Amino acid sequence: MEIRCSRCGAVLPVEEQPLLNTARDPELKARVKDGSLFVRECPYCGTRNLVAFETLYHDPSARLMIWLLPDGKEAPTGVAEAVKQLEGYTLRRVSDAGSLIEKVNIFDAGLDDRLIEMCKWVTKMEMAEKEHRDDILEAPFKFWRLEGADHEIVLSFPRDGQMQVVNIGFNVYEDARGILSRNPSVKADAGFAQVDARWLTQFFR
Numbered sequence: 001m002e003i004r005c006s007r008c009g010a011v012l013p014v015e016e017q018p019l020l021n022t023a024r025d026p027e028l029k030a031r032v033k034d035g036s037l038f039v040r041e042c043p044y045c046g047t048r049n050l051v052a053f054e055t056l057y058h059d060p061s062a063r064l065m066i067w068l069l070p071d072g073k074e075a076p077t078g079v080a081e082a083v084k085q086l087e088g089y090t091l092r093r094v095s096d097a098g099s100l101i102e103k104v105n106i107f108d109a110g111l112d113d114r115l116i117e118m119c120k121w122v123t124k125m126e127m128a129e130k131e132h133r134d135d136i137l138e139a140p141f142k143f144w145r146l147e148g149a150d151h152e153i154v155l156s157f158p159r160d161g162q163m164q165v166v167n168i169g170f171n172v173y174e175d176a177r178g179i180l181s182r183n184p185s186v187k188a189d190a191g192f193a194q195v196d197a198r199w200l201t202q203f204f205r
C-alpha cells in the first residue's frame with residue numbers, strides 16, 4: 001500500500017496490518033490507543049500523515065473484535081460470516097482510525113458503547129440548548145476516558161478549530177442504562193454492528 005504525503009506529495013510505502021491481535025503482540029493496543037499505528041511521518045518534509053487501512057482488531061482477553069473498514073469498502077462476506085459464529089464476543093465495525101481508538105478506550109474502561117452514544121446525545125442536546133449553538137449537535141463527540149474517584153466521563157470534540165473537552169457525571173451513564181433496560185428494541189445489529197451517532201438516530205431524534 002502507498003500513500004502520498006499531504007504536504008509535499010511524496011509517495012510513502014505503508015505496511016498494512018490486516019489483523020491486530022493484542023494477545024500475540026501486547027504493544028499493539030498501546031499503539032492503537034495513542035494513534036501511532038495509523039500515523040506515518042514523511043522522511044522528506046517531516047509531516048505526520050494519517051493512514052487508513054482495513055484491519056481487524058482482536059482482543060481475546062476482552063472477547064472483543066472491532067473491524068476497521070474505511071468508508072466505501074465492502075466487507076468480505078466469508079470472513080464476516082465466519083466471525084459471527086463466535087459466542088460471547090462483542091463485534092463492532094468502524095470506518096476510521098479515530099473511531100477504532102474510541103471503541104478500544106470505551107471497552108477498556110468497562111463501559112457499553114451503546115450507553116456512551118446515549119450519553120453523547122444527551123450532552124449535545126443540553127449544550128446546544130444552554131449555549132444556543134445548534135452546530136454542537138453535528139460535532140463528532142468522542143469518549144476519551146474516565147476521570148477521578150467519581151468516574152466522570154470525559155468527552156472530546158472539535159470547536160472553532162480546537163479540541164475541547166467536557167466532563168459529565170457518571171449518573172448520566174446510569175440513566176442511559178435505565179433507559180436501555182426499559183427499551184430492549186434499542187440494540188446493536190447482529191454481527192459487526194456500527195454503533196455510532198447515526199445508529200442512535202434510529203431510536204432517538
